[in-house]
Amino acid sequence: MRKVAVVGAGLTKFMRRAQETGKELSFEAARAALDNAGMQLKDIDCVVMGTAPDAFDGVHMKGEYLSDGSGAWGRPYLRGYVGGGTGVFAPIQGWYHIASGMFDTCLVVCEEKMSGCKPHPQGAFLTIFDHTTERPLYPNLLWIFALEMNRYMTTHGITKREIAHVAVKNKKNAMDHPSAQLPMEITVEDVMNSEVMAWPVNRLDVSPTSDGAAAVILASEEKAKKITDKPIWIQGVGWNLDTSYWTNRDLYYPEYVERAARMAYKMAGVKEPRKEIHIAEPYDPFDYKELHHMEGLLLCGKGEAARLAVDGVTARDGDLPVCPSGGLLGVGNPIAAAGLMKISELFWQLRGEAGKRQVPGQPKRGVAQAWGDLMQVGTVVVMGVD
Amino acid sequence: MGVLEKITSNQELRSWPGEIPLENLYTMGLAGERFFRGIKDEAKLLGTRCKTCDVTYLPPRIYCQGCFEKLVNWVDLPPQGKLETFTILNQDRAGRPYKTPRILGLVRIDRSEGALIHYIQGLEPQKIRIGMKLKAQFRSSSERKGSIQDIVGFVPA
Amino acid sequence: MNGLETTRKETKLKKKGSVPQANVPSGPLLKRKMAFEGTPLSGKDFEQGKVLFTTYKPKLAYAWDTGRAIGRYLQGLKEGRLLGVRCRHCDRTVIPPRAFCERCFRPIEEWVQLQDRGVINTFSISYVRWDAVRLEKPTLPAVIDIEGTSPRVGILHLLGEVDPKQIKVGMKVKAVWKAASERIGAITDIQYFKPE
Numbered sequence: 001m002r003k004v005a006v007v008g009a010g011l012t013k014f015m016r017r018a019q020e021t022g023k024e025l026s027f028e029a030a031r032a033a034l035d036n037a038g039m040q041l042k043d044i045d046c047v048v049m050g051t052a053p054d055a056f057d058g059v060h061m062k063g064e065y066l067s068d069g070s071g072a073w074g075r076p077y078l079r080g081y082v083g084g085g086t087g088v089f090a091p092i093q094g095w096y097h098i099a100s101g102m103f104d105t106c107l108v109v110c111e112e113k114m115s116g117c118k119p120h121p122q123g124a125f126l127t128i129f130d131h132t133t134e135r136p137l138y139p140n141l142l143w144i145f146a147l148e149m150n151r152y153m154t155t156h157g158i159t160k161r162e163i164a165h166v167a168v169k170n171k172k173n174a175m176d177h178p179s180a181q182l183p184m185e186i187t188v189e190d191v192m193n194s195e196v197m198a199w200p201v202n203r204l205d206v207s208p209t210s211d212g213a214a215a216v217i218l219a220s221e222e223k224a225k226k227i228t229d230k231p232i233w234i235q236g237v238g239w240n241l242d243t244s245y246w247t248n249r250d251l252y253y254p255e256y257v258e259r260a261a262r263m264a265y266k267m268a269g270v271k272e273p274r275k276e277i278h279i280a281e282p283y284d285p286f287d288y289k290e291l292h293h294m295e296g297l298l299l300c301g302k303g304e305a306a307r308l309a310v311d312g313v314t315a316r317d318g319d320l321p322v323c324p325s326g327g328l329l330g331v332g333n334p335i336a337a338a339g340l341m342k343i344s345e346l347f348w349q350l351r352g353e354a355g356k357r358q359v360p361g362q363p364k365r366g367v368a369q370a371w372g373d374l375m376q377v378g379t380v381v382v383m384g385v386d
Numbered sequence: 387m388g389v390l391e392k393i394t395s396n397q398e399l400r401s402w403p404g405e406i407p408l409e410n411l412y413t414m415g416l417a418g419e420r421f422f423r424g425i426k427d428e429a430k431l432l433g434t435r436c437k438t439c440d441v442t443y444l445p446p447r448i449y450c451q452g453c454f455e456k457l458v459n460w461v462d463l464p465p466q467g468k469l470e471t472f473t474i475l476n477q478d479r480a481g482r483p484y485k486t487p488r489i490l491g492l493v494r495i496d497r498s499e500g501a502l503i504h505y506i507q508g509l510e511p512q513k514i515r516i517g518m519k520l521k522a523q524f525r526s527s528s529e530r531k532g533s534i535q536d537i538v539g540f541v542p543a
Numbered sequence: 544m545n546g547l548e549t550t551r552k553e554t555k556l557k558k559k560g561s562v563p564q565a566n567v568p569s570g571p572l573l574k575r576k577m578a579f580e581g582t583p584l585s586g587k588d589f590e591q592g593k594v595l596f597t598t599y600k601p602k603l604a605y606a607w608d609t610g611r612a613i614g615r616y617l618q619g620l621k622e623g624r625l626l627g628v629r630c631r632h633c634d635r636t637v638i639p640p641r642a643f644c645e646r647c648f649r650p651i652e653e654w655v656q657l658q659d660r661g662v663i664n665t666f667s668i669s670y671v672r673w674d675a676v677r678l679e680k681p682t683l684p685a686v687i688d689i690e691g692t693s694p695r696v697g698i699l700h701l702l703g704e705v706d707p708k709q710i711k712v713g714m715k716v717k718a719v720w721k722a723a724s725e726r727i728g729a730i731t732d733i734q735y736f737k738p739e
Contacts, residue, residue: 021415041454058410120675146667409600
């Protein structure tokens with residue numbers, strides 16, 4: 001397989017409700033990525049689109065609808081979809097387009113416009129549950145997070161207070177991110193005192209719904225070296241799906257994330273993730289998810305992640321910076337675009353171009369991860385400077 | 387209970403009813419906002435033009451799909467064009483017959499590469515010909531809301 | 544610099560001639576804003592008619608075939624029984640029933656009648672309805688590991704007749720059924736599970 005590099009990235013601002021259509025948001029992100037790489041659309045061989053349920057935008061065949069805004073007019077085009085895991089799955093699809101030798105450059109775009117879904121974007125999630133055995137109970141997306149969080153807390157004896165440190169950290173990190181929707185300086189008390197939505201989940205434990213888009217450009221080794229003198233290499237990719245019978249497994253640990261991580265680490269030659277990974281961007285739609293996923297990514301033992309958050313190890317200037325971007329909690333959660341935002345963050349961090357968000361110590365390698373479907377998919381990308 | 391086993395009791399077979407209780411709100415977008423404001427306020431059609439690619443988009447877009455540059459060049463287009471293809475509808479979506487058949491056409495708008503799908507009115511179905519010139523018939527200004535329905539249909543020019 | 548800032552000049556090609564040929568504009572450095580700012584809207588913009596929009600409510604209704612396994616499961620519920628299936632190859636008993644084992648990918652042949660009781664695996668106290676409407680009285684969803692299944696095999700259901708503050712993971716609960724005459728063959732034929 002050929003080496004594949006990220007050579008450019010672009011983002012729109014993430015916001016609660018944008019006037020722009022999904023196509024227009026896609027265009028702005030894709031155009032920014034092209035400009036970032038100093039490329040034109042004619043330099044692009046193929047396009048990959050990642051976007052989550054059609055129900056948000058209210059457009060069936062949303063991939064096709066978004067295609068011209070993603071630069072896919074008259075080009076080989078693929079839309080992939082694994083729910084919330086999509087944002088890190090899309091660059092994996094772009095990766096094999098190039099690693100296979102079939103194409104030399106690939107524009108990867110992720111878009112989500114959730115604001116148009118009424119009465120509330122959350123309602124779209126009702127339809128992910130089994131229509132016969134679960135939907136008659138009117139499940140709410142918050143339920144599954146609350147149920148998983150409770151199981152995680154109970155199994156390890158972790159408190160809400162410990163978990164709240166993640167929300168505080170990420171929303172603060174987001175203050176340095178120009179795309180951020182919910183940057184704020186808050187305290188653990190603020191999180192604890194915010195409205196209870198579905199215990200143990202409070203309002204400030206949760207990322208917002210958002211409109212936004214993100215894009216990255218991938219290139220083969222030969223092309224990448226011509227485009228930039230600072231390519232960031234995709235060293236490993238992994239993805240894995242568990243069963244949709246989500247009540248038939250123990251929710252305290254995301255085994256599928258571990259399987260995806262092991263696949264990516266093996267490809268990247270990473271044997272001791274805790275030592276060899278310098279920055280992590282795990283998926284954090286809820287604060288406990290960051291911890292859950294750090295464990296799945298083998299960055300610490302089971303039940304140990306909360307301690308690292310409380311002790312400041314995962315702060316931007318800590319020993320293992322986690323979500324230096326501000327994550328979904330701070331930057332926002334336009335589902336697929338949020339995952340690709342994490343890939344963009346690693347790209348800028350590893351190039352030393354993250355500005356105020358830059359983690360110290362010239363990081364050499366990072367991991368980004370997303371999660372989704374019915375609590376069942378893990379998608380992982382390891383990126384590095386060589 | 388192999389999946390290919392014969393069905394022996396139809397008591398166990400049934401379906402579960404349900405709906406997807408959502409509705410959607412669509413903003414027009416940056417290009418769409420200006421396009422529909424043009425229709426609503428001035429009964430005119432606006433397009434965007436890419437000089438590099440020599441393309442005029444209608445409905446307008448804020449980007450050129452060919453060269454991917456931002457489009458800032460807005461042009462007034464004549465609300466008329468040529469019929470490129472059509473179909474004659476005899477029944478509605480529920481299968482109920484129309485009293486008078488309706489004609490749906492694709493009208494290529496003059497001086498643009500774009501086209502609109504709309505109803506063709508003011509002539510007998512037998513008289514319709516591909517290539518014929520048509521013009522948009524707008525509702526009165528008080529009736530216009532900023533939607534494609536602000537155009538009643540296209541009639542012979 | 545913060546990564547989102549892009550300058551076309553500084554990213555120009557190192558070597559000339561070969562594709563991709565970046566079209567680097569000459570003249571002054573072309574600087575873009577750090578992130579595309581977009582056009583954020585508030586609810587008021589819609590109410591006050593500042594922005595045009597359309598709405599659409601799809602009128603779609605479905606009749607999802609239950610398939611054989613869930614068909615029989617629903618029939619069991621109508622009769623006031625909780626049915627599961629056992630994969631002999633994996634020696635695993637699961638609920639809801641399924642026609643094949645997702646692990647060994649063999650057909651499942653064996654039906655098992657389970658107890659209508661179990662243990663709370665995890666739970667939530669939810670003040671938010673599915674469509675994000677706030678609730679005064681919370682709903683109490685839980686995953687309940689059903690007695691007689693393999694470890695960590697449960698179903699999603701609701702808890703009732705319990706003070707939310709008293710709910711604990713590991714608590715034993717029992718199904719509260721609707722009256723036989725009211726049961727239709729649905730998961731809601733069980734009203735909720737209550738502490739034993």
